[in-house]
Amino acid sequence: MYFLELGGEDDAFAVCEAESAAADVRPIAPGLAVANAVVPERVRGLAYTHRVSALLGRTDADLASAKVLLEAAPIDREGTVAVRATDVHGSTGVATDRVERELGQILVDRGFAVDLEDPDHVLRAAFSSGRLERDERDGLLSSADGEDPTRGEQVSVCALGWLTAASVRDFGSRAPTDKPFFQPGSMDPLLARSVANVAGARLGATVLDPMCGTGGVLVEAGLVGADVVGTDAQEKMAVGTRRNLEHFLDRDDPSPTGVSRGSWHVGRGDATRLPFADDAVDGVVFDAPYGRQSKVDTHRLEDLVSGALAEARRVASRAVVVADRSWAAEAREVGWELEAAFERRVHRSLTRYVLVLE
């Protein structure tokens, strides 16, 4: 069993993304989840999971309980160690430096040498307390900050485990404004990576963005190894996406996530009439134009999104749609089932809706 340290503000969404790299992911406290199995190279490509550790055990979120747990835990490792502690969202008030010292001392007493610079093994100690709520999606528990304090179960958790894999935090180097081709409305790389992962981006899979804009999603999908295909109604977007994909994917050096970068194809095309055979790709992701951007095409926005959803259904068995409103009814109308829906507040006047469709 493993525990996951989640990032971002929406644990349910982080869990949904983590399911692309781990089996049977279940939230256990705000910012923490457990899973039965993980694929370390896919963990490296996650946006909203920071670290995955092989679970030694879990207890209440206080140092005394953590010490008892570590003293009793079977340890089948050799080599140097370091302890790193975190207090998720500052929710427990535990003194992390003291945790690191005192848990480190237990490991020393058990015969380990400490190496803080370059340890063979890192023991993660994650403390979190808060409420877990019923997830309407499938009855799992997930954390949230709802209004009614009686709704959720109050939990207090310390998870201890050996660090197994960490995600590569290089998203800052791909800020939309720093890319060779930039247009307003480009998706930020964290959201782009997460929706690409949810759509199934990975080595050997093919992911299509039929309204690719500047190619934000395609860059992130390609960096985790997927072969990517993009279309956009505007020639300047297709040309710009090619520039961005050339810049980020046509390289000989190893990709930061350790997998080889995917191949790419981009052309001008209409998302409501895609030039692809049925079931040609594994997953579709698109970021629907927002009301004010929809003038670029002759379609009404409703017809454009419905048409794109129908075409996505024809060419793939899974899709993720990002938009400034929920297009769930339109998705169901063309035969998709709604696996999950999330609302992500970007800023005060912009909420992004993420639909996961199967």
Ligand SMILES: C[S@@+](CC[C@H](N)C(=O)[O-])C[C@H]1O[C@@H](n2cnc3c(N)ncnc32)[C@H](O)[C@@H]1O
């Ligand atoms: C919100 S933007 C996508 C932004 C993109 N995710 C990014 O990171 O840059 C929507 C894109 O849909 C394109 N578009 C509008 N109507 C289209 C259609 N019928 N077929 C294909 N693309 C279309 C627009 O040209 C625009 O680039």
